[in-house]
């Protein structure tokens with residue numbers, strides 16, 4: 157995205173398109189808007205659009221269309237059967253997902269209902285990064301539970317994007333299987349040495365896997381097993397001293413130790429079973 161700034165160098169947020177169609181909005185006084193909301197029974201579906209200033213219910217896709225989208229609509233073949241638009245879409249889906257058959261359906265409630273009824277059983281766990289309210293309702297109605305997997309993580313938008321890209325690469329480059337070498341794992345979007353070592357240790361029981369996270373770095377330094385904060389250097393130092401077949405389990409234990417005993421702010425050295433061997437506790 158290009159950057160331009162005001163004369164004092166404050167950045168100007170840029171959107172690389174211009175809006176050519178405008179629609180008049182209505183802004184009711186606050187008390188009138190509150191009354192409308194109350195009259196609707198606090199149900200957004202009962203409100204009249206003419207009483208709404210900022211519509212955050214309707215999908216963004218129906219609010220604005222690009223010139224490409226508008227022109228594609230003119231080119232669209234909307235025949236009931238044998239439509240060229242359908243064949244173009246089918247070809248693109250096959251190319252993207254490698255599937256032979258597809259059944260186009262709108263994302264709306266009926267489609268959510270069909271999919272949820274087909275796939276969700278009592279006790280099913282349905283994972284997503286963000287659930288639409290109606291999708292969530294269909295899942296819970298059928299006894300399933302929803303999990304917002306990465307929403308609570310920092311940078312969850314980037315992580316969600318990387319998960320999708322990594323899954324696509326797993327399908328396209330690795331036949332749907334998580335690869336078993338450091339070089340191959342590092343090609344996956346969002347995967348660094350920490351995650352790669354974790355996968356090698358947990359999935360492949362690869363000897364010498366050292367998962368260098370923040371706990372590992374802190375405690376290794378306190379114990380005197382490593383010096384420095386750079387993950388790659390700490391990983392190398394630990395690999396030199398840990399028995400290869402123990403290194404992965406060691407890192408899992410050290411994370412638990414870091415959460416329960418050797419915390420970042422106030423290590424409980426008096427209760428720590430490692431204190432006889434710990435450099436920090438022994439003043440070294």
Ligand code: SF4
Pocket residue numbers: 375378379417418419423424425426428429430431434435436437
């Ligand atoms: S003795 Fe203290 S600093 Fe050393 S590992 Fe235990 S809690 Fe951490």
